[in-house]
Amino acid sequence: MREFKAMDFSLTGKVALVTGAGRGIGQGIALSLAQAGADLILADYDLSIAEEAAAGVRALGRHATALKVDVSQADSVAAMIKQVEEAFGRLDIAVNNAGVVSLGRVDELPVSEWDRIMNINVRGVFLCCQAELKLMREHKSGRIINLASIAGKVGFPDLSHYSASKFAVIGFTNAFAKEVAREGITVNALCPGIVGTGMWRGDQGLSARWAQPGESEIKSWERHQSSLLPQGEAQTVEDMGQLAVYLACAPHVTGQAIAVDGGFSL
Template sequence: MREIPSLEFSLSGKVALVTGAGRGIGLGIAVSLARAGADLVVADFDSNVAEEAAMQIRALGHRAVALRVDVGQADSVSAMIDQVAEHFGGLDIAVNNAGVVSLGKVSELSVTEWDRIMNVNARGVFLCCQAELKLMRARQSGRIINIASIAGKVGFPDLAHYSASKFAVIGFTNAFAKEVAREGITVNALCPGIVGTGMWRGEEGLSGRWRLPGETEAQSWERHQSSLLPQGEAQTVEDMGQLAVYLACAPHVTGQAIAVDGGFSL
């Protein structure tokens, strides 16, 4: 019987790339990976927030490089990967988190808005995975984590386009994992539930847009947590970071779409 190595949650000496890392879930995951020992490439469409995130990582005692990237553009993604190779010589962990969201009924949704959501959320994951694979194949090792959503498991009204993009991420992840399963590379999807970041909070967030008559945004936020989540409370960016660290360490978990959603999608 072959010996099964114990799983150690240490990423010391590893290089991780996180897209959409300037704020919210992406930033939470980047910080969690750094706390586990990884050096970081923090990429974001906004170069200013990317640099602010990199400063947080450096304050933890790890190397960090900030890059601007538009994940929907192949040239931008290719340039990002070239920079990863130049700064760190390779890539061990990739978290493809960059994403966008909007509300709109199918009957009213424009083709332009459909394409915008799909371009970032689905095409962006494809382009990043394709580029990251080149560096990981060179080492015959790697961990790719694509950020999907519970909306990629369960549809929500007014979010058909967003749900479609996240269902696509889950399907792509499962198929891609099987393509590279014999190359030492794992590919998984992390599906956040209700997290109190910009997607949900504020007047333009979902809890602001889905208010009942006479309800404040804060009251709507509390109602959605209580009504949608069996645990009755929202998840945190730290919750997402914990699963990302696990998936970055686990050699035999691949092709999965794992939800961190307080039991919503059971």
């Protein structure tokens, strides 16, 4: 009988890159990876919030470097990876989280907004994966985690462009995983459910937009948790971090799109 070996969830000695790390899910994933022992490169379009997030990682006793990046621009992504290589000489884990969302029905959505969403959410993931692969190949090992969404599994009204971008991330992830499956590199998509970050909360979020007549944003938020999620409560950035740590450790999980959504999607 084959000896059973418990999975080791320690990331001590590993170097992890997280894009869109300045706030929300990206920051939560970065902190979870740091708690597991990884050193972090936190990249964001807004360097100031990346620096703030990096301070949180350092408070956990891990090394953290903050970088500015525009994931939609190849030169910016290449510069980011060059800085990672110069600082650490390797890249073990890459979490391509940077993304944007907006609301708009198909008949009112400007073409420019469709292009903006696609450039950041899809082109950005492609450019990051392409650049990260070169560095990971040198060590014949790596874990790539692309952030998709339950909106990449199920369409939502007012989010056709966002859903299209996340469906694309899932398809790209599955195909890319098969290309590098024999190289010691895994590629997976993490699909957050309903998380109380900017997409859902605030005056411009889905809770406000989908509020019923006379219903406050907070009441709408509570109703959507209750009506959409079998568990009846929203997910957290820590939930996303837990799955990211697992995927960063799992050698034989690849090409998957795993939802953390309280049972909403298949």
